[in-house]
Amino acid sequence: MSLDSPKFSDFDALYSDKAEVATQMYEDPDLFAQEMDKIFKKTWVWVAHESEFPDKGSFKLSNVGLDPVIVVRDRKGKIHCMVNRCRHRAATVCEVKKGKTSSFQCPYHGWGYGLDGSLRALPYPEQYGDDFDKSQHGMLKLKTASYNGMVFASFNEDVEPLEDFLGPEVCRYIDLFMKQGGGFPVKVLGEHQFTVPMNWKVQLENTTDAYHFPIVHKSFLQSLDDATADIFDFLDKGTGWVEDLGNGHSIMMMIPDREDLDEGLDEPVEERFAELAEEIRAEGYDEHQTRKIVKAVGGSGFNMNLFPNVSFSLSFFRVLTPVSVEQTDIRHMALGMDGGPVAANQMRLRLHEHFQGPMGFGSPDDAEVWERVQRGTKGGEELPILVNRGIVDEEPGVLGPRGHISAETGMRAAYEMWKRMMSDD
Amino acid sequence: MTEMVKIDTNLVFEVTEFLWYEADLLDRKDYDTWLDLWTERGLYILPIDGDSDDYANQLNLCYDDAKMRKDRIGRFQQGFSISSAPPAQTVRTISRIVVDDVMGDTITVRAAEHLIEDKFGRQRVWAANAKYTLIKTETGFKLDQKIVTLLNSDGMLNSFSYLF
Numbered sequence: 001m002s003l004d005s006p007k008f009s010d011f012d013a014l015y016s017d018k019a020e021v022a023t024q025m026y027e028d029p030d031l032f033a034q035e036m037d038k039i040f041k042k043t044w045v046w047v048a049h050e051s052e053f054p055d056k057g058s059f060k061l062s063n064v065g066l067d068p069v070i071v072v073r074d075r076k077g078k079i080h081c082m083v084n085r086c087r088h089r090a091a092t093v094c095e096v097k098k099g100k101t102s103s104f105q106c107p108y109h110g111w112g113y114g115l116d117g118s119l120r121a122l123p124y125p126e127q128y129g130d131d132f133d134k135s136q137h138g139m140l141k142l143k144t145a146s147y148n149g150m151v152f153a154s155f156n157e158d159v160e161p162l163e164d165f166l167g168p169e170v171c172r173y174i175d176l177f178m179k180q181g182g183g184f185p186v187k188v189l190g191e192h193q194f195t196v197p198m199n200w201k202v203q204l205e206n207t208t209d210a211y212h213f214p215i216v217h218k219s220f221l222q223s224l225d226d227a228t229a230d231i232f233d234f235l236d237k238g239t240g241w242v243e244d245l246g247n248g249h250s251i252m253m254m255i256p257d258r259e260d261l262d263e264g265l266d267e268p269v270e271e272r273f274a275e276l277a278e279e280i281r282a283e284g285y286d287e288h289q290t291r292k293i294v295k296a297v298g299g300s301g302f303n304m305n306l307f308p309n310v311s312f313s314l315s316f317f318r319v320l321t322p323v324s325v326e327q328t329d330i331r332h333m334a335l336g337m338d339g340g341p342v343a344a345n346q347m348r349l350r351l352h353e354h355f356q357g358p359m360g361f362g363s364p365d366d367a368e369v370w371e372r373v374q375r376g377t378k379g380g381e382e383l384p385i386l387v388n389r390g391i392v393d394e395e396p397g398v399l400g401p402r403g404h405i406s407a408e409t410g411m412r413a414a415y416e417m418w419k420r421m422m423s424d425d
Numbered sequence: 426m427t428e429m430v431k432i433d434t435n436l437v438f439e440v441t442e443f444l445w446y447e448a449d450l451l452d453r454k455d456y457d458t459w460l461d462l463w464t465e466r467g468l469y470i471l472p473i474d475g476d477s478d479d480y481a482n483q484l485n486l487c488y489d490d491a492k493m494r495k496d497r498i499g500r501f502q503q504g505f506s507i508s509s510a511p512p513a514q515t516v517r518t519i520s521r522i523v524v525d526d527v528m529g530d531t532i533t534v535r536a537a538e539h540l541i542e543d544k545f546g547r548q549r550v551w552a553a554n555a556k557y558t559l560i561k562t563e564t565g566f567k568l569d570q571k572i573v574t575l576l577n578s579d580g581m582l583n584s585f586s587y588l589f
Contacts, residue, residue, distance in 0.1 A: 097579075189483070189484055190473060190474075190483060190484025191484070192473075192484070192486070193579075193580065193581045193582060194581060194582045194583055194584055195581045195582075195583065196583075216507065218505040218506075219500040219503060219505040219506035219509075220500075222499070222500070222503065222505065223496040223499070223500060329581055334484045342482070345482070346481055346482060349482070349483070349484050349485075349488075350488060352484060353484065353485055353486070353487055353488055354493075357486055358486055358582040358583060358584045358585050359471060359486045359487040359584075359585050361496070361497070361500055361506075363584060364506070364508035364509070364584030364585065364586060365506055365507050365508045367508065367583070367584040368507045368508035368584070369507060371545075372507075375545075
């Protein structure tokens with residue numbers, strides 16, 4: 001397919017003014033190729049959390065759309081991101097998922113690169129002639145920027161500043177989300193990974209979709225004690241909301257009491273965490289710290305979806321990586337308190353395992369319904385997919401519309417951004 | 426010496442019979458019987474990091490004490506979990522059984538596990554190293570610890586609607 005004459009140009013037919021999504025959106029490989037070019041090669045894509053490669057010389061492998069990349073800190077601690085491909089004959093220069101190094105060397109012919117991706121040395125360079133310019137043969141670099149530990153990269157040299165792309169509301173909510181460090185830096189403790197036969201946008205829609213929660217996650221809710229089940233009964237309480245935060249981002253505020261984890265610290269510790277609080281006190285923390293840590297263990301009260309590939313979900317990061325038009329990799333990253341009490345981090349790990357990942361009480365049911373969407377779209381291609389729920393009583397929010405907790409406002413935010421980026425020449 | 430060899434052979438046979446019995450329970454999804462195989466303090470773990478045994482302080486696929494095992498089985502059986510109603514069907518073999526250690530009534534065993542699942546007309550194959558701590562009792566063996574490490578435990582997996 002030539003991108004000079006794209007197969008799709010009528011984006012209103014793919015996502016209509018009535019918030020109807022065309023079936024091809026999940027199924028057409030040419031449209032997928034267009035998306036990889038127009039979205040994943042153009043905007044900021046999340047690649048790492050700073051705690052995953054904390055030291056000078058430490059790195060991790062990641063992806064920007066379909067491109068495998070290396071995210072690394074150089075000797076001065078500066079973050080670099082480059083495509084994992086030797087400039088000579090294209091071999092990957094690194095196949096270790098995470099680690100520490102002083103350089104990257106291609107295993108094929110020995111071209112050696114610095115931590116900033118620059119070509120340092122190559123065997124027998126004289127065969128390239130005297131005018132061979134090493135500075136023109138560094139690894140393909142991406143632009144990088146961080147906000148509160150979240151590292152993003154972009155292929156687009158002219159991309160807007162990261163904080164403009166995120167916008168003030170997203171930045172405010174990221175800061176609130178990171179309070180679940182409980183006074184310690186937030187640290188990635190591990191990740192669950194699973195691949196699902198679905199288009200990436202099926203996942204993009206899900207993180208701020210409260211409507212599915214009591215249905216898909218009934219078996220998870222049944223495994224909770226009464227007090228915790230009551231906290232998760234956010235659909236019936238009707239105090240939460242969903243809001244378009246601009247640029248395709250959205251928030252689903254499920255438990256407003258847990259929006260700011262520094263509030264309500266004078267209230268007694270929740271019964272479900274009473275034993276944990278005792279252990280934390282026994283580790284020598286005072287009452288205020290104990291309450292702050294315990295509250296943080298319970299996670300934030302909201303899910304926030306960032307366009308196009310990362311979301312903050314109560315107490316973890318969810319990352320999507322498109323693989324092909326009908327396959328998407330998902331990562332659920334468990335978070336803890338760097339240097340925090342052992343008991344608190346253990347509780348965070350066990351809570352994460354309870355819901356997330358291939359054997360969680362929640363994720364497998366999500367994966368099942370996502371796959372069912374992809375399977376369902378094999379029939380009735382002319383039927384639209386509806387994301388119009390809750391338009392009826394949307395009101396203006398801070399930056400965009402705000403709707404009922406079960407409204408599909410977040411999906412509309414993402415599809416509006418999708419349309420804007422796909423239409424952009 | 427002859428006596429020792431005889432005892433070991435018997436033990437390997439008894440252990441093998443038990444592991445096959447457990448594997449058969451899991452393929453037939455006779456989970457209530459499976460729950461009764463465990464000691465009260467027993468842990469059923471599927472780690473992600475196969476090189477470390479500090480399971481409590483790392484993220485696992487599952488880290489089940491008695492309550493979590495019971496809740497997990499309840500979730501499978503109640504019919505509200507769309508991924509496990511219906512679940513994938515499985516056929517597994519347990520082989521390459523090695524008795525590592527015998528300390529009184531406590532026996533440590535390693536084995537290879539191959540499992541094939543079938544759902545939506547699609548089959549997937551999984552290979553794992555399994556490690557068991559068994560307690561010999563008057564009524565037969567009890568599971569005190571079972572740690573199953575998938576060959577690709579730290580890679581891209583799929584969701585599991587059954588146990589390994």
